[in-house]
Amino acid sequence: MAKCATTDQFKELDEFIDALPTKKGELIRVLHHAQNTYGYLPKELQVHIAKKMGVSTAKVFGVVSFYSFFSMEPKGEYDISICLGTACYVRGADKIVQEFKNELGIEVGETTADGKFSLSALRCVGACGLAPVVLVNGKVYGRVTEAEVKGIVDEYRHKD
Amino acid sequence: MINLKIDGKSVSVPAGSTVLEAARALNITIPTLCHLDLHDTKMVNKAASCRVCVVEVKGRRNLAPACATPVFEGMEVITNNIRVMEARRIVMELLISDHPKDCLSCRKAGNCELQDLSELLSLRGHSISGESVSTYKKDITPSLIRDMDKCIMCRRCETMCNEVQTVGALSGINRGFNAVVSSAFELPMDETVCTHCGQCVAVCPTGALTENDHSLKVYEALADPGKTVIVQTAPAVRVALGEAFGEEPGSIMTGKMVAALKHMGFDYVFDTNFSADLTIMEEGAELLDRLDKFLNHQDTKALPILTSCCPAWVNFIESQFPELIHIPSSAKSPQQMFGSIAKSYFAEKLGIDRKNLVVVSLMPCLAKKQEAHMEQYSVDGNQDVDLVITTREFANMIRQMNINIHELPDMEYDDPLGISTGAGMIFGSTGGVIEAAVRTAYELKTKHPLEKIEFEQLRGFEGVRLGHVDVDGFTLNIGIAHGLGNARSLLEEVRDGNPREIHAIEVMACPGGCIGGAGQPYHHGNSDILKARQKAIYEIDKNSKLRKSHENPAIIELYKTFLGEPLGERAHQLLHTHYYVKEKV
Known part of the structure; x- marks a missing residue:
């Protein structure tokens, strides 16, 4: 695990951290950047971030495990996130989740065998007016119905 | 000053005070649970997570947590009306709704703050019973046991581990019902940067964090006719044991403690102060050797030297300061020196195999369990120190064996490993190890006796202290830290250029030194107790006939007949150790 700190495997991230005016209070921003850059936050990356930021690995893990946006598992090429916040939930987000599970054959938190899709659940994205909301790599789909699920998947299934 | 009224009584407190502090100034007790104020360590845990201390503030719609609500001019607070009392009861009922109800057999029974509070609020039955999620396995290390089903998320352990000790082994993880205090990646504590200092155990209000109790194994050894069972007692135990039996803090219980151990059936009762003297012979010789190399410009990195008596401190260096791994003294801790000598020299003397000699340590410390x-520290799978019990465990054993400690006559330690000096005694307090080392190193170097044995400037309670001692025209700069957070700041200073040119450093991991060890009777944040224990330590030293380790006749005899010279070949083999950089998270 310690090896990563000595290699320049995380060079991109290090440059980002070094460019920050202060490290204090910036952990979440750094984690966001790391997840966007590497797709997920494996243990060795969290250890590296802890050292670089001068905080304990336990604290980094505490933050990573608290926010559902952060993932310790590799995500698929297309990450489908379904909002399970209160507004989306009462408007049937659970049924949307079930439909995606059926369509992709994976559980929430898993990635398809071909690495194409992963499925995750989010807490409120702040677009309650569009409930239920689905995000695919950040693109927002609002007022999604069960019938639309297959179409959304197909939109990406045949993309390269 | 801010003027306010609590329960109709007027009080003035400094701006920035909390309602809880103002109430305390009026002698009004508001119940608390997560709150903990360890004044001298600068630690205040005010997570305000438990809401047990809620009070009514006039003009405010919701009840306010007294521990985290600042006072304001003209504030009116009610701490005890029906609304407040109902709220506290509901909070408590919710807190214990998913708490295991095995109080009868819980390790913390009798010392549990949750239990005390439940009693105070007269909770009867369980009106709220929710889903009990038990997803956390017990994490059992040689020193401590984590049973997170009993955690109430007060976060005291986290504050202690991160703010006071700066170890960073613990953090709140996950969210909602799955939230818990844990290690990075939920690894077993053994695989983390945990130093086993046990201060988390010392502040945990419930049975979530407890010591790994060895007392049953001690009973078994005592009952085994094939075993010779001996015990060593650390200096800090005798000045704290009395508290467990209603004596004033700082009561000196040496004679009665020895008597109780003999009463229990230990074949020999010896003193860790003896091996503390031995530590000084080795560590003092090493200090002089390294000082010579430093002064002759043979090796500019020969100094500073760090004391190595405290296993939590050694764990801390090994995992957090790899670049300083070469500076601690190679001398083993007094506990391990004792074990090593007992299982060689003393076993030989008795003519028995080391496997039939059981060495028990009575320690104020949890890290000693892990060190042993x-x-x-084993030879062919046989540990030099077999079992380690803490002051608390020993106090329980005294009760279980129906021993009335107050009525016992004072008894003396056995020969030869029970003979010691005042220098060995002061190992129990911050500043003591280095003072003992200086007493010996000074006389061995200058070849003339000290005019004054006490080095007052090395004593005290400040977190980081600096002292200067003139040794043969050379000013030895001495740094002292207690509490790992203070140690970290001192070590960082040394690592980053050592601008104050510190030559020798003493560190003890626990606030106050071993007197504040995690195995001592709970002091619940009251630092006056620690100060009383410290005073007693120096009192015993003052009243000792012998006060310099190199004048201990049993030590002189040991070198003459068995060990040879300090730092000699046999001494090296039995009394010294190595340190390893440990990459941990």
């Missing part, structure tokens, strides 16, 4: 367990 380390691989390098």
Whole structure:
């Protein structure tokens, strides 16, 4: 695990951290950047971030495990996130989740065998007016119905 | 000053005070649970997570947590009306709704703050019973046991581990019902940067964090006719044991403690102060050797030297300061020196195999349990120190065996490993190890006796202290830290250029030194107790006939007949150790 700190495997991230005016209070921003850059936050990356930021690995893990946006598992090429916040939930987000599970054959938190899709659940994205909301790599789909699920998947299934 | 009224009584407190502090100034007790104020360590845990201390503030719609609500001019607070009392009861009922109800057999029974509070609020039955999620396995290390089903998320352990000790082994993880205090990646504590200092155990209000109790194994050894069972007692135990039996803090219980151990059936009762003297012979010789190399410009990195008596401190260096791994003294801790000598020299004397000699340690410390367990302190799978009990465990054993400690006559330690000096005694307090080392190193170097044995400037309670001692025209700069957070700041200073040119450093991991060890009777944040224990330590030293380790006749005899010279070949083999950089998270 310690090896990563000595290699320049995380060079991109290090440059980002070094460019920050202060490290204090910036952990979440750094984690966001790391997840966007590497797709997920494996243990060795969290250890590296802890050292670089001068905080304990336990604290980094505490933050990573608290926010559902952060993932310790590799995500698929297309990450489908379904909002399970209160507004989306009462408007049937659970049924949307079930439909995606059926369509992709994976559980929430898993990635398809071909690495194409992963499925995750989010807490409120702040677009309650569009409930239920689905995000695919950040693109927002609002007022999604069960019938639309297959179409959304197909939109990406045949993309390269 | 801010003027306010609590329960109709007027009080003035400094701006920035909390309602809880103002109430305390009026002698009004508001119940608390997560709150903990360890004044001298600068630690205040005010997570305000438990809401047990809620009070009514006039003009405010919701009840306010007294521990985290600042006072304001003209504030009116009610701490005890029906609304407040109902709220506290509901909070408590919710807190214990998913708490295991095995109080009868819980390790913390009798010392549990949750239990005390439940009693105070007269909770009867369980009106709220929710889903009990038990997803967390017990994490059992040689020193401590984590049973997170009993955690109430007060976060005291986290504050202690991160703010006071700066170890960073613990953090709140996950969210909602799955939230818990844990290690990075939920690893077993053994695989983390945890130093086993046990201060988390010392502040945990419930049975979530407890010591790994060895007392049953001690009973078994005592009952085994094939075993000779001996015990060593650390200096800090005798000045704290009395508290467990209603004596004033700082009561000196040496004679009665020895008597109780003999009463229990230990074949020999010896003193860790003896091996503390031995530590000084080795560490003092090493200090002089390294000082010579430093002064002759043979090796500019020969100094500073760090004391190595405290296993939590050694764990801290090994995992957090790899660049300083070469500076601690190679001398083993007094506990391990004792084990090593007992299982060689003393076993030979008795003419028995080391496997039939059981060495028990009575320690104020949890890290000593883990230290005894380390691989390098065993010979063919037989540990030099077999079992380690804490002051608390020993106090329980005294009760279980129906021993009335107050009525016992004072008894003396056995020969030869029970003979010691005042220098060995002061190992129990911050500043003591280095003072003992200076007493010996000074006389061995200058070849003339000290005019004054006490080095007052090395004593005290400040977190980081600096002292200067003139040794033969050379000013030895001495740094002292207690509490790992203070140690970290001192070590960082040394690592980053050592601008104050510190030559020798003493560190003890626990606030106050071993007197504040995690195995001592709970002091619940009251630092006056620690100060009383410290005073007693120096009192015993003052009243000792012998006060310099190199004048201990049993030590002189040991070198003459068995060990040879300090730092000699046999001494090296039995009394010294190695340190390893440990990459941990």
